[in-house]
């Protein structure tokens with residue numbers, strides 16, 4: 363299974379046509395796939411809270427939107443999630459690379475990894491964790507759930523899910 | 531002129547367009563001066579007026595005006611390259627540059643000192659950036675809305691605030707009313 367393609371296919375099938383991204387090494391493939399798809403308008407943002415603002419505007423303009431970012435960005439976006447996305451009740455699928463988990467080569471990444479689920483839980487953000495490639499089968503359901511309940515929803519995708527870092 | 535005087539003057543120009551209005555006193559003033567379903571009031575999230583308005587402009591074809599502040603643009607400077615590189619003609623960014631964080635008591639911003647937001651916007655790649663003095667804003671704003679060029683307006687004005695109540699409308703009501711107006 364090509365998980366980059368599966369994620370993109372599910373986004374398209376669920377009518378998500380506006381995607382903003384801030385890259386992570388693990389996300390390179392899915393960002394490239396999204397960039398190539400004519401059904402999706404891809405707009406890179408410079409910071410993830412900015413991206414959530416773009417998504418909020420696009421949503422109010424009638425387009426389903428999503429953000430692709432690294433888990434470190436949870437530390438950047440708490441205020442925006444609370445005072446914009448949640449306060450105004452807007453749906454936002456967040457495809458998040460979960461750095462600092464098993465098979466992580468960079469020690470610093472662990473420092474935000476240990477806070478990631480606690481912060482999401484404190485924010486009452488529904489959170490899913492993809493560890494095996496097969497877990498991606500749930501993605502379509504998660505998107506439907508997100509647009510049903512009008513909430514930000516987190517999909518954490520760790521290094522094992524993306525296939526690790528090779529020999530690093 | 532201070533911000534509330536500017537908003538009073540441009541209210542007839544922006545009334546029939548989609549407006550995203552900055553957190554704090556700008557939204558409270560616009561709400562008091564000319565509340566419209568086509569107004570989206572930010573109740574929090576300092577910095578994202580330009581991003582929300584720009585996302586909205588990209589997603590549909592109606593004209594969108596983001597009313598922003600110098601302090602808020604400074605806090606989200608990354609917005610300018612994004613806007614510049616994905617320009618859309620139905621978007622106007624109006625930065626009310628009073629050189630201060632007005633809503634929190636007029637503490638000075640760097641935009642009132644050595645930093646020129648006009649020059650920053652140009653350096654970020656925005657093609658049409660107009661700096662204008664408060665009293666001359668009306669025709670410049672009207673022309674920006676009418677044109678097919680995305681325009682960034684930096685409106686230099688005095689700092690100063692009027693006393694007025696907070697917005698008590700529920701955020702979900704603001705959003706719903708606004709989205710209905712977008713669709714209408």
Ligand SMILES: Cc1ncc(C[n+]2csc(CCOP(=O)(O)OP(=O)(O)O)c2C)c(N)n1
Nearest residue numbers: 553554576599600601602630631632633634
């Ligand atoms: C993250 C964050 N920091 C600080 C504030 C407090 N705050 C609200 S409005 C504002 C000033 C905004 O200044 P500007 O954008 O220049 O608008 P003005 O009120 O001057 O029109 C500040 C500092 C906030 N809401 N959020």
Ligand SMILES: [Mg+2]
Nearest residue numbers: 599600630632
């Ligand atoms: Mg100001």
